[in-house]
């Protein structure tokens with residue numbers, strides 16, 4: 001009888017531990033401990049990926065406060081019928097450089113390109129401190145409701161680009177005209 005009780009307690013303890021681990025699997029604490037997944041953060045799905053797709057480097061390597069805020073926002077948006085996807089999150093230096101080079105080729109000069117794509121040294125995406133959100137109705141939703149989570153549209157010409165720029169429930173600063181005004 002006594003032995004049974006000990007077994008039961010041991011089993012419950014083990015169960016408790018495994019439940020705790022499972023509960024933490026998506027949590028911010030485990031993100032820091034887990035090795036960074038390989039990859040440059042490129043998102044091949046044009047629609048984007050779920051902010052809960054922890055296995056993807058673009059999500060996994062995001063700043064934890066930002067990721068937490070985006071997930072809270074995505075949960076609330078979904079309850080209101082708006083599906084939120086991350087079309088770009090963390091990017092490696094190499095990936096950001098390739099985007100920058102493509103933009104320079106497209107817009108003719110580094111200065112013009114900077115209105116849309118910053119260098120790896122300046123980009124908040126490389127620091128894991130920015131997300132691009134889609135589709136457009138999710139951008140609309142986040143522009144209207146993001147401040148509740150500290151999330152703000154940063155550039156007037158990029159309605160999809162969000163960063164933590166206020167305290168939750170605070171007021172977002174007015175968007176800068178474009179990324180070239182960032183520094």
Ligand SMILES: [Zn+2]
Pocket residue numbers: 088125130131132160161162
């Ligand atoms: Zn962006």
